[in-house]
Amino acid sequence: MTDETETEDEAQSLFEAPPMGEQERMVEAVLFASAEPVTVAELTARMPHGSEPAEALVHLRKRYEGRGVTLVRVGDAWAFRTAPDLGYLMHKESVETRKLSRAAIETLAIIAYHQPVTRAEIEEIRGVSVSRGTIDLLIELEWIRFGRRRMSPGRPVTFVVTQGFLDHFGLESARDLPGLKELRAAGLLESRPPPVEPSEDDEDEDDEGQSELFEE
């Protein structure tokens, strides 16, 4: 019995997690090497057994505060990005992004603030139909993706924004969208069905829409 315990202890020490300073270096190296945000789960998988990348990230973030490169959070992933105030130095690097039409921008905003949202709801908010190319373009940019189907008649597909969207606009999560709180407080994110014959209204949708946004 005692023998076995000892062996276990030895094994334990063999796989002892590296010191935090070392873990910080590892996280730094992995994030530096990647252009895409890396999740904590991926970091854990790559680092030696017993490492705690989440803690290392806290230290690392502090270390890079105010530097020319900063550590940012994108959803449940992390990435190094240059400080926005130095953008002007980088113009050689910047790739001309396709200019988005007003319809595309508004559709994107509606998806971000109302997600998960169906096509019909987007059309209801904008007052015009969503043209075919718009959704296509936003999917291609990997800024939106299909969410869960709505449990309403016809089971329409819904759209939600992606991690790529958060990354592009420098948002930690969809909760950090500018003005989200004010809009919610003003009741402007509720899906309020138009007042029609009382038999037809199905209000059960509101709650679902709201709660799902904050589950993420």
Place this chain on the structure above:
Amino acid sequence: MTDETETEDEAQSLFEAPPMGEQERMVEAVLFASAEPVTVAELTARMPHGSEPAEALVHLRKRYEGRGVTLVRVGDAWAFRTAPDLGYLMHKESVETRKLSRAAIETLAIIAYHQPVTRAEIEEIRGVSVSRGTIDLLIELEWIRFGRRRMSPGRPVTFVVTQGFLDHFGLESARDLPGLKELRAAGLLESRPPPVEPSEDDEDEDDEGQSELFEE
């Protein structure tokens, strides 16, 4: 004469070089974002007048000493590199990504949309036989797996998609895959004859969009 000198002086002070700490940040950001090592001359050209990137580089190099990332000289240019002792963390990065073949994509799509589906059914839908390799590859990728046997003569095996499939394609469930009408509405049917007037303006398509809207 004196006037001019004064103006010059003013200009001089206007373009005073930023403090060294700030210059260090700039060099840091530029080197980080650049795809190639950057020479001192290039840094000088990009940074505000009067900057001394050579000195900033000395400070920056010291700052990164012993970190997970180091500043190295490559010829007469400079670049960040992950610390050599952490190279083993980078191994997993070396994945060669290949685009899935058209046959495999179509087979996968049919399984996703029609699951559980037998091999014979896949062949009927695709109109060509499905090679063993295709199914094997999809199983190996853990995107499909065997489902329950069909209770029909011969009790053929069926295929279904996996959780890994859903994760990869960013879907909550296979039922969230858009239907044909939705695909068309989103402009994702490539075989569709091109629109009559390929105009820049999205809104021109409204009428067409409208009729489809009500088909849904």
Place this chain on the structure above:
Amino acid sequence: MSDDDFQADVLSVSERMAAEALIVDVDGFEGPLDLLLTLSRTQKVDLRKISVLALAEQYLGFVEKARHLRIELAADYLVMAAWLAFLKSRLLLPPDPSEEGPSGEELAAHLAFQLERLQAMRDVSARLMGRDQLGRDFFARGQVEVVERRKRVSYTATLLDLMQGYARIRTRDEFRPFVMDRESVMTLEEALDRMRHLIGFAGEWTDIMSYLPEGWSGDPARRRSATAANFAASLELAKTGAIEIRQGETFSPIQIRRKPND
């Protein structure tokens, strides 16, 4: 919202000029709701305090003017006009207790809500696009580490690939008219492939028609296609020196044989 207020609104010169500017620009609007939002700005009040009745009047006036100037309005503008006319009558008439459905006030409140919501979405889109953006204001690592060769092949496909693949299969039938009907067409490749095998046995002059595969000599369409393919294949084979080809006179049978080896 009294009727007088509205009259004053409509009659003001600046108002009319604004309305005319709108008419010239009618293409610039993204549908009735967008137009209503623009019109509501002329009231110069908080959207929550907007007079829907005045707005309805403005809109109807706009449609009337457009009609006058013989500008063709899309159907949805007219639908909205009809609805606003209905709303206006509800707002002006005392409520009829026996009447079913929502009151004029409820309908007006909903329209005001829609306008406020659309405006709010426009505001936040502007704020969103005004944010620092990746690749414009801040940047990702430019030089992704090139790593040692411990290769593992990973296959990728995007959701778009998947859906387009599926759409390709499912819409094949719909687009039938655009593709050749392969059933009764023999391609040059097929004929060539077949004749290459057969020609080994053709030491003697043989009529080219005897090379038609089984099942291709009955139906005229199939026969035509197979003949043409076989003929083209023969020319191809003659060109490469595999066979010789001859025809006694115009319209007489074309014969081929394997080129003697000597």
